[in-house]
Amino acid sequence: MALLPLLFFPDPRLQTVAKPVPAMDERIRRLVADMLETMYEAKGIGLAATQVDVHERVIVIDVSEQRDQAVVLINPQVVWNSSTTHLNEEGCLSVPGIYDGVERFDAVTVSALDGTGQSRVVQAEGLLAVCIQHEMDHLLGKVFVEYLSPLKRNRIKKKMLKAQREDAR
Numbered sequence: 001m002a003l004l005p006l007l008f009f010p011d012p013r014l015q016t017v018a019k020p021v022p023a024m025d026e027r028i029r030r031l032v033a034d035m036l037e038t039m040y041e042a043k044g045i046g047l048a049a050t051q052v053d054v055h056e057r058v059i060v061i062d063v064s065e066q067r068d069q070a071v072v073l074i075n076p077q078v079v080w081n082s083s084t085t086h087l088n089e090e091g092c093l094s095v096p097g098i099y100d101g102v103e104r105f106d107a108v109t110v111s112a113l114d115g116t117g118q119s120r121v122v123q124a125e126g127l128l129a130v131c132i133q134h135e136m137d138h139l140l141g142k143v144f145v146e147y148l149s150p151l152k153r154n155r156i157k158k159k160m161l162k163a164q165r166e167d168a169r
Contacts, residue, residue: 001037004052008164009095009143010157016055018139020075024117032072032115035060040067044093046131048138051094059135063127071122072115076136080109088130090144098156102147104133
């Protein structure tokens with residue numbers, strides 16, 4: 001396993017729409033393992049392949065307290081969402097240190113392949129539902145700050161660019 005480098009907002013590669021995974025193979029199994037290691041090391045609860053500059057429909061999530069209940073979603077598709085929504089405080093490994101409210105469905109049902117290539121259906125509510133929606137946005141080339149006002153988004157962009165310049169020194 002290996003740690004993968006994360007992309008940070010406003011990197012234009014984060015806007016790339018991910019392509020379906022053509023087949024479950026050793027490359028995808030290695031990607032999943034590396035993504036899980038990267039997510040755990042970064043203290044995140046979810047990671048989309050887009051965030052590590054791999055533009056395929058792969059998501060890893062673990063919202064458990066013990067960090068031992070990984071959910072792998074390959075080629076996920078929302079097949080149902082609740083009619084109710086909730087404003088949730090969100091953050092993102094690609095936008096470190098920034099948290100803001102985003103409206104998300106309270107519950108979703110997703111069909112996908114798991115880490116072994118088996119078809120599965122995940123019914124999620126609460127934090128898991130929020131995380132799934134957030135990570136699926138990444139697969140569509142969307143970062144959570146795009147839900148915010150243009151003023152907030154521009155402030156965040158300037159802050160992130162400044163931090164990246166300072167880190168480069």
